[in-house]
Amino acid sequence: MTIPVFVLSGFLGSGKTTLLLRMLEESKKLGLRPGILMNELGKADVDGLILEGHSSASIEKLLDGCVCCSKKSELTGSLQALLVRKPDILFIELTGVANPEEIADVLTEPGLLGRVALKQVITVLDAENFMDYNSLFASDKQLVRTLRRQVEVADLILVNKTDYVHRIRLHQIEKAIRKLNGHAMLVYTTHCRVELKPILEGVQPVQKGPLTVRPIRMTKITTHPKEPSTAGTGRGMHPADSPEPAETAPSHSRVRTVTLPWNQAAGLTKADVDAFLQRWKDGLIRAKGYVTFAESSHMHLLQYAGKRSYWEPSFYQGEPYLVFIGIDLDTDRLSEEWQRLQDTPQPQSLEPESGRRRK
Ligand SMILES: Nc1nc2c(ncn2[C@@H]2O[C@H](COP(=O)(O)OP(=O)(O)OP(=O)(O)O)[C@@H](O)[C@H]2O)c(=O)[nH]1
Numbered sequence: 001m002t003i004p005v006f007v008l009s010g011f012l013g014s015g016k017t018t019l020l021l022r023m024l025e026e027s028k029k030l031g032l033r034p035g036i037l038m039n040e041l042g043k044a045d046v047d048g049l050i051l052e053g054h055s056s057a058s059i060e061k062l063l064d065g066c067v068c069c070s071k072k073s074e075l076t077g078s079l080q081a082l083l084v085r086k087p088d089i090l091f092i093e094l095t096g097v098a099n100p101e102e103i104a105d106v107l108t109e110p111g112l113l114g115r116v117a118l119k120q121v122i123t124v125l126d127a128e129n130f131m132d133y134n135s136l137f138a139s140d141k142q143l144v145r146t147l148r149r150q151v152e153v154a155d156l157i158l159v160n161k162t163d164y165v166h167r168i169r170l171h172q173i174e175k176a177i178r179k180l181n182g183h184a185m186l187v188y189t190t191h192c193r194v195e196l197k198p199i200l201e202g203v204q205p206v207q208k209g210p211l212t213v214r215p216i217r218m219t220k221i222t223t224h225p226k227e228p229s230t231a232g233t234g235r236g237m238h239p240a241d242s243p244e245p246a247e248t249a250p251s252h253s254r255v256r257t258v259t260l261p262w263n264q265a266a267g268l269t270k271a272d273v274d275a276f277l278q279r280w281k282d283g284l285i286r287a288k289g290y291v292t293f294a295e296s297s298h299m300h301l302l303q304y305a306g307k308r309s310y311w312e313p314s315f316y317q318g319e320p321y322l323v324f325i326g327i328d329l330d331t332d333r334l335s336e337e338w339q340r341l342q343d344t345p346q347p348q349s350l351e352p353e354s355g356r357r358r359k
Contacts (some may be wrong), residue, residue, distance in 0.1 A: 001207050002117045003035075003083065005105050009150045010124030011133060012096030012286040012325055013305025015160040019124055019192035022091050024057060026196040027089055031043075031205050034086030036060070037078055039095050058085040066333045076109045082116055088206045096286070096325075099146050101153045117154060120199065123154035123184075124192060128164035128306050143327075151180045156187070156199065161306065163190045257274050258331040262291045264319035266342040269293060270300070270311055273322075276341060277304055283329055289322030290314055 003307060006023065008016045020036070027034045035058040039279040060078040082090060088256050092103055100121045107116050126133075133147060151157065159173055170188060177186060249290060263269075270293070287304035302322065 001011065003087060003090055003115065003206070004119035004203050005092060005107060005116050006119055007100050007121045008091060008093045008124065009100040009121060009146055009154070010094075010096065010099060010158075010160075011126060011130075011150070013303075014096070014124040014126040015158070015189075015192045016093050016124050018160075019122065019158065020091055020195075022192055022194075023091060023196060023200070026200055027203075028043055029201060030203070032088040032200070032203060033057070033086070033205065035082035035085060035090045037075075037082060037090065037092045039093065039098065054286050055137060058087060060065065070305075075103070075106045075110050077104075078222075079116065080111055083112075086206060089182070089200070089203050092337055097143065097146055097151045101149060104153075110277070119203075121153050122156045122158065122199075123150045123158050124158045125151070125173070125177075126168065126306055127161045127188075127214065129175060130159075131169070133175065148180055151177055151184075154181060156186045157184045158187050158189045158194060160189045160192055162188045164306065164346075168179040231317065256327075256329040256331050257323060257325045258334055260289075260322045260324065260338045261342075263342050264292050264294060264320065267294050268342065273302065274309055278310055278337070280326070280329070280334060280338075281307055281322070284324060284326040286325040287322060290316045290318070291320045291322065 008020055008023075010016050024034055024036075030074065036057050036059045038059060038061045060082050079090070094100060094103065100123070104118050104121070106112070107118050157177060160178070162170065165173075174186065177184075268291075273291070277284065284304070287309075288301065289302050290299050291302060292299055299314045299316045299320070301312045301316070303310040303312070324331075
């Protein structure tokens, strides 16, 4: 039996994980046993941890590099590990800077040929930022090419985050998309709400039996061949492991990723984090992570995308941390500034989690 593969692509923060969660819910309704391959640029695995709260699917994670640039054998190995667990359907969520056609290529490797078949490439676009990203990256030919390839090779394009834009902007986006891809189905969405039944149509459970929770394997992968590689040790990392503090991951083109430690004793509030994000907003595309505040032990998930931050409660139980992803980010200076902020004694705040700036 050939297992159908859905590749979820799209730029950083566009809504790929949001879509994946929806697809997992729909798969569950259809009695399907999903396998998921997730790829993150940073060493910390925020999206995977979000998924753990929602799904009993088998998950493989490739951290700290872009899978489309890694050795193909590593991706093949991860997919083979998933296939051992006999999924009915496979989802591959790419990093925001990955080129989906490279994945299609991997699916035809000898170890996978005949066992998996690419069903659809779904590309999620951030309606608010799509046009700006194009011009923002205009000087970076590689990123523009990647963004465009994500559109060109898509079978289905979700123009997501339409709640942030006017109808006129949607016309401009559609025109830009159609120049690149005249064939893909195009759907306008908020929070990736799209009718998924027709998309998953024809996917059948391979074998009956209860869904089982499988242990999660994490694999470090090598990074872009053009970049000096500091990864590729193959060392496994448990989700509860602390991310190494203020560590800079090797970058993909101009994209830089930095993981920052969180010291609850420093007494920082949401407002402090939001202010820090604002200070770094030029070039910052994405930030995410888990933090706790002094007044309660509850974990909070930060999602910063499209220059906006969102805070959600979270069940994550590991060490708190933040990940920043940006274009040409001066990660050393950012880390130093962050350290200084954490080392500066914070005045007492009456409403530390209200999001208000302290005087
Ligand atoms: N307002 C609004 N927010 C959205 C929408 N879709 C997703 N979000 C939020 O945008 C943030 C980023 O969404 P994700 O699904 O994590 O994006 P992603 O593409 O997986 O991000 P990366 O993995 O970093 O590339 C989250 O806080 C989502 O809840 C939408 O249509 N409207």
